Amino acid sequence: MIAAIEAALKKPVFGCHMCGQCVLHSTGLTCPMECPKTLRNGPCGGVRPDGHCEVKPEMRCVWVKAVERSRRLPWAHEIHDIRPPVDNRLEGTSSWVNLYTGRDKQTPEGWHVEA
Amino acid sequence: MSRLEDAIAAGRFVVTAELLTVDTAGVYEKFAPYEDYVDAVNATDNTSAHAHASPLAVAIALKQLGMEPVMQLTCRDRNRLALEAEIAGAALHGIENICCLTGDDVTAGDEPEARRVFDLDSIQLLALGTAMANGTYLSGRKIDPAPHLFLGAVENAGAPPFDYRVDRALKKVRAGARFLQLQVGFRPEQTDAFMREAVAKGLADQCALIPSICLVRSPGALRFIDANVPGIEVPAETIERCERAQDPEAECFEVACELAEHARSLPGVAGLHLISFRREAGIARLCQRLEIPTREARADSRPVAV
Numbered sequence: 001m002i003a004a005i006e007a008a009l010k011k012p013v014f015g016c017h018m019c020g021q022c023v024l025h026s027t028g029l030t031c032p033m034e035c036p037k038t039l040r041n042g043p044c045g046g047v048r049p050d051g052h053c054e055v056k057p058e059m060r061c062v063w064v065k066a067v068e069r070s071r072r073l074p075w076a077h078e079i080h081d082i083r084p085p086v087d088n089r090l091e092g093t094s095s096w097v098n099l100y101t102g103r104d105k106q107t108p109e110g111w112h113v114e115a
Numbered sequence: 116m117s118r119l120e121d122a123i124a125a126g127r128f129v130v131t132a133e134l135l136t137v138d139t140a141g142v143y144e145k146f147a148p149y150e151d152y153v154d155a156v157n158a159t160d161n162t163s164a165h166a167h168a169s170p171l172a173v174a175i176a177l178k179q180l181g182m183e184p185v186m187q188l189t190c191r192d193r194n195r196l197a198l199e200a201e202i203a204g205a206a207l208h209g210i211e212n213i214c215c216l217t218g219d220d221v222t223a224g225d226e227p228e229a230r231r232v233f234d235l236d237s238i239q240l241l242a243l244g245t246a247m248a249n250g251t252y253l254s255g256r257k258i259d260p261a262p263h264l265f266l267g268a269v270e271n272a273g274a275p276p277f278d279y280r281v282d283r284a285l286k287k288v289r290a291g292a293r294f295l296q297l298q299v300g301f302r303p304e305q306t307d308a309f310m311r312e313a314v315a316k317g318l319a320d321q322c323a324l325i326p327s328i329c330l331v332r333s334p335g336a337l338r339f340i341d342a343n344v345p346g347i348e349v350p351a352e353t354i355e356r357c358e359r360a361q362d363p364e365a366e367c368f369e370v371a372c373e374l375a376e377h378a379r380s381l382p383g384v385a386g387l388h389l390i391s392f393r394r395e396a397g398i399a400r401l402c403q404r405l406e407i408p409t410r411e412a413r414a415d416s417r418p419v420a421v
Contacts, residue, residue, distance in 0.1 A: 036220060036231070037190075037191075037217060037220065037231065037233045037236070038233050038236075039217065039233070039236040040236055040239070041236050041237075041238040041239065041283075041286060042236075042238070042279065042282075042283040042286065043274070043275075043276065043279070043283070044217040044237075044346075045216075045217065045269060045270070045271030045274055045298050045345070045346040046217075046219060046220065046223075046271075046274065046345030046346040047271075047274040047275050047276075047346065048274075048275075049274075049275070049348050050275075051275045051276070054219070054220055054223070054345040054346065055220045055222050061275065061276075063276070063279075064275050064276050067276045067278075067279045068276070079282075080282060080285075080286060082238060082242065082286055082289060082290060083239075084239065084242075085195065085234070085235050085239045085253075086234075088234075108253045108254055108255065109251070109253075109254060109255025110243075110246040110251040110252055110253040110254055110255045110256070111242065111246065111253060112242075112245075112246060112249070113242040113245070113289065113290055113291075114289070
């Protein structure tokens with residue numbers, strides 16, 4: 001139920017893919033799952049000279065937008081966070097619920113990099 | 116400690132090269148023309164999303180032939196389990212240098228219908244390599260003995276967002292990168308800007324920055340790179356300059372020499388990564404032209420600022 005409401009709100013606004021571990025806050029309110037390579041930590045090296053996507057030339061690179069927008073936010077520094085790998089089990093679940101329960105912050109035991 | 120790690124730790128100028136793609140034969144012939152000059156040779160991972168012999172297989176072959184490999188690993192074709200298996204497999208064969216890349220998209224290749232993976236990104240892959248070097252898989256399961264790894268990555272000074280590239284490189288360093296081979300760039304002013312920021316933000320102190328130089332035979336090859344290789348732009352004036360020259364092949368070599376000379380002169384540059392398309396001998400010739408001594412001669416001499 002909550003997942004359905006979240007999807008209904010976030011899909012039209014952010015192109016949300018319901019990864020269940022939302023990082024919009026630290027990526028300039030730009031969903032990194034919109035990147036064809038689903039990169040969570042910044043742009044790949046294939047960004048075109050005009051700032052468009054290597055894979056979809058008609059689309060502006062998600063990370064070019066994310067970096068630009070993040071600079072206008074009071075928490076601009078969060079763009080530099082190292083975001084852990086996606087937990088694929090959470091796909092389709094509500095990130096609001098996962099944020100509330102702390103489930104979205106769980107990382108594999110061997111993941112030791114500081115954000 | 117790998118030869119590359121040792122040279123970097125000692126502050127010696129390093130030279131690496133990219134092995135032309137290998138399928139089922141011919142590894143030695145591809146690096147033989149320049150073997151005396153390079154500290155290590157990159158075994159590529161399905162470059163431009165075209166299938167070839169796996170980087171681990173090529174890295175093993177290089178090692179058996181007495182050349183130190185840098186095993187490239189991209190996130191395009193493997194999920195995290197497969198990436199862990201490749202790193203463990205590399206360690207099993209004494210391969211320490213691992214260069215972690217995102218990878219060109221499948222649409223850049225000749226099998227664009229393939230499924231792209233990207234279960235991890237390059238920064239997460241570096242962090243995974245760091246975890247393994249510290250003795251565990253991502254799950255926390257122990258690896259005994261923990262492998263000694265010398266991890267690196269790539270950064271592209273020539274792709275937008277230009278003012279975020281050094282910050283992204285710093286993320287890579289935090290995730291465990293100790294060397295960065297910079298993507299080929301044909302605009303020296305972009306390398307300049309990247310290196311200035313890299314020095315100012317301390318990136319150059321934390322990892323070895325190695326700009327790449329690309330050697331081609333013809334202006335047509337420059338056009339091909341500009342049109343087909345993601346993330347590399349060749350200025351029209353550079354292509355025209357080579358086309359107009361009396362000897363276009365010699366002019367292409369001149370362009371590479373100028374770019375190499377310029378990159379080497381920049382503060383914070385630790386070495387050069389040389390990529391030659393279908394013309395391996397150009398690498399040795401470029402080293403001679405720039406008066407870069409052979410690897411042995413570099414190892415014998417005291418480190419000097421170049």
